[in-house]
Amino acid sequence: MDPDFQPDVEALTRALSLMHEGPTAAHPKALPTALPEKGVSSRQAMEWLAPHVFNSAAYLDSELAAAHMDPPTPWITWATTQWNARLNQNLLHPATAPTARPLEHQVVSWLAPYFGMTGGHMTPGSTLANLTALWAARDCAGVTEVVASDMAHLSIAKAAKILGLTLRQIPTDTMGAMAEDALPSDLTRSALVLTAGTTSTGTVDPLALSGLAAWTHIDAAWAGPLRLTRMSSRLDGLEKADSVAVSAHKWFFQPKESALIFFKDVSKAHEAISSGGAYLAAPNIGVLGSHGAMAVPLLATLMAWGREGLAARIEKCIHVAEIIANHVSQDDRLELLAWPVTGVVNWRPKDPRLFDGWYQSLPQGMVSTTTLRGEKWFRNVIANPSANASAITDAIKAVHL
Ligand SMILES: *Cc1c(COP(=O)(O)O)cnc(C)c1O
Numbered sequence: 001m002d003p004d005f006q007p008d009v010e011a012l013t014r015a016l017s018l019m020h021e022g023p024t025a026a027h028p029k030a031l032p033t034a035l036p037e038k039g040v041s042s043r044q045a046m047e048w049l050a051p052h053v054f055n056s057a058a059y060l061d062s063e064l065a066a067a068h069m070d071p072p073t074p075w076i077t078w079a080t081t082q083w084n085a086r087l088n089q090n091l092l093h094p095a096t097a098p099t100a101r102p103l104e105h106q107v108v109s110w111l112a113p114y115f116g117m118t119g120g121h122m123t124p125g126s127t128l129a130n131l132t133a134l135w136a137a138r139d140c141a142g143v144t145e146v147v148a149s150d151m152a153h154l155s156i157a158k159a160a161k162i163l164g165l166t167l168r169q170i171p172t173d174t175m176g177a178m179a180e181d182a183l184p185s186d187l188t189r190s191a192l193v194l195t196a197g198t199t200s201t202g203t204v205d206p207l208a209l210s211g212l213a214a215w216t217h218i219d220a221a222w223a224g225p226l227r228l229t230r231m232s233s234r235l236d237g238l239e240k241a242d243s244v245a246v247s248a249h250k251w252f253f254q255p256k257e258s259a260l261i262f263f264k265d266v267s268k269a270h271e272a273i274s275s276g277g278a279y280l281a282a283p284n285i286g287v288l289g290s291h292g293a294m295a296v297p298l299l300a301t302l303m304a305w306g307r308e309g310l311a312a313r314i315e316k317c318i319h320v321a322e323i324i325a326n327h328v329s330q331d332d333r334l335e336l337l338a339w340p341v342t343g344v345v346n347w348r349p350k351d352p353r354l355f356d357g358w359y360q361s362l363p364q365g366m367v368s369t370t371t372l373r374g375e376k377w378f379r380n381v382i383a384n385p386s387a388n389a390s391a392i393t394d395a396i397k398a399v400h401l
Pocket of ligand 1 (some may be wrong): 125127198199221247
């Protein structure tokens, strides 16, 4: 047997301690400029690569990490991701994934009811979940156009383009929510896409519009997991949709790439997006061919925390966002865009000339920027339950320009 395919427990233990150490003082030794003709052994490759991977990484669990929708991940996902790498199950084939397929089914069936859906499947991100949903919309409901707000995620425009559907963009109000009165009156050939937590401002579109079109898809990539919390009612209306996309690598704290697409009528939707093939024992559902057991870390996380443990972490993020918003609204130098509904806080200095100076003075990884109606805003996204509200507000207070 080739030893490189056998568990080298000592080396794997060393891999864990490298991960635990994180950044080291060791200066990374330059990588080969071209594919090496001869390898250096797995152990040496690991030691060589580690400082390149860890030394200048962004640590998403840092108390100041509050800039993007990328969460830190719990250790149970690190462990189970190793198991996945070791087994390398392919969910395309029941024969190579005799346990991974039922485990995905299990986690989907736990989560679907929170969104008023009957089932679905996992995808590597909501970009693909949105594409999958609009594919089902086209082939189940015969839609010819996608209607979405001008704040909808880029993936909606991409999906429309790929599927040959016209994209009709609806303007948004000052908070970034779809302006209902700008909707076309005839939606009988439309897939209406409503966003539950826009990427720029975390705004929730009027979800009560669900059900008005031939197909309603809710892009809940960011805020979907709120359904499992005390803030569930902030997404009321979503349960009337035909499909819902949720990124698990955002507020379900999963390693990338992990997301879910749920359908109201899963049998009909899955049938519309299934393909057979000579070598396939089971129909291939959705966009992906080979895909791995991303359900395993999600299932493990939900078993470890239960709904309550998950909700507590998301609610903590919401709380941090509220403390930041409160601080900003009381700081004479600053302006808050709106009270945060889904953990995204947008703010800026009242004097727009100071924007760049502020950006440079704030700790790296604490804010990102976004442009709304041609004006720049800072954006805090609290995807990190270890984000420390006082450390963040102290960093804001410490800026003197
Ligand atoms: C992040 C996001 C997406 C895209 O999801 P990925 O998982 O990054 O592919 C789509 N829609 C919204 C609202 C998002 O926030």
